[in-house]
Amino acid sequence: MEKITYVAGQYSQLKLDDGSRVFLETLPEKVRIKKLILGIIPTKTIWEFAFPFYIRTAIEAWESSKNILEIVLETIQGVENLIELKNRLENETSEALRNYIKEHGEEARDISADKVGMLALKQMMNPKSLQKTEKIVHEYGKVLERLGQETMQKYPALVFPKSLLPYSKEVIKRVLEESLRYYEDEKIRGSIKFGLGSLVAFIDDGEANKRNNELLNSKGFQEAVKKRLSKNDKL
Numbered sequence: 001m002e003k004i005t006y007v008a009g010q011y012s013q014l015k016l017d018d019g020s021r022v023f024l025e026t027l028p029e030k031v032r033i034k035k036l037i038l039g040i041i042p043t044k045t046i047w048e049f050a051f052p053f054y055i056r057t058a059i060e061a062w063e064s065s066k067n068i069l070e071i072v073l074e075t076i077q078g079v080e081n082l083i084e085l086k087n088r089l090e091n092e093t094s095e096a097l098r099n100y101i102k103e104h105g106e107e108a109r110d111i112s113a114d115k116v117g118m119l120a121l122k123q124m125m126n127p128k129s130l131q132k133t134e135k136i137v138h139e140y141g142k143v144l145e146r147l148g149q150e151t152m153q154k155y156p157a158l159v160f161p162k163s164l165l166p167y168s169k170e171v172i173k174r175v176l177e178e179s180l181r182y183y184e185d186e187k188i189r190g191s192i193k194f195g196l197g198s199l200v201a202f203i204d205d206g207e208a209n210k211r212n213n214e215l216l217n218s219k220g221f222q223e224a225v226k227k228r229l230s231k232n233d234k235l
Helices: 063-075 082-115 118-123 126-152 169-179 186-201 205-216 219-234
Strands: 002-007 011-015 021-026 030-037 041-050
Touching: 002 041, 011 063, 021 063, 030 063, 030 082, 030 126, 041 126, 041 186, 063 082, 063 169, 126 169, 169 186, 205 219
Parallel strands: none
Antiparallel strands: 002 011, 011 021, 021 030, 030 041
16 A cells, blocks of 8 residues: 555545545544545545544644544555455544544644634534535546546547536536635645636537537548557457
8 A cells, every 4th residue: 555645634535456435534623535537526435434523623623633543544554445445444433543543632622622622523514515516526527437438439529528527617616616625635736726617618508519419420430430449359
């Protein structure tokens, strides 16, 4: 397992031995690991562990979040693939974090109350809103991943029917722009900006289909595809 990026108490991007990439992050009330698609876009949550106290704010990483991030990294050392990772997280990692709560829970509660105040603790997070944001980013990321695989066969003009989007362009744009506020890692910010830039390619269905069909039916494009396939067969 290789540590690609690391910020103490905040996050770490990891590359497993089989080439899979995941993103480990601490949030105000939990720590979680998400699978990365295209190597950079966090999508499906693989595992998460919620705490009975706050471990950081959206900006400030406390000592507890630094310790928690290190515990997770230590317990998953040497994992080779996603299946092994999930098994390790659900067993050794979760057990180690439960022990941390037993030993440091009272201290961590006092620190979190002192840092943000009891009223802020209640108002800081809106779980339903956060879940909705993650759902939108995940579903949009999956659409981009699929279209990336289908471009040559279906969308050579590099424009796509906007009906393929899981939500309106306006909603996705707002969510992605809000997401930029929470990530400092340049690779992740780059993937979010890529997603924002890609929205312009989603246009009226009729116009998108027209442009793609014109190119798919053109003799020049068909010959170019045949040459490419022939070249790949020789490799």
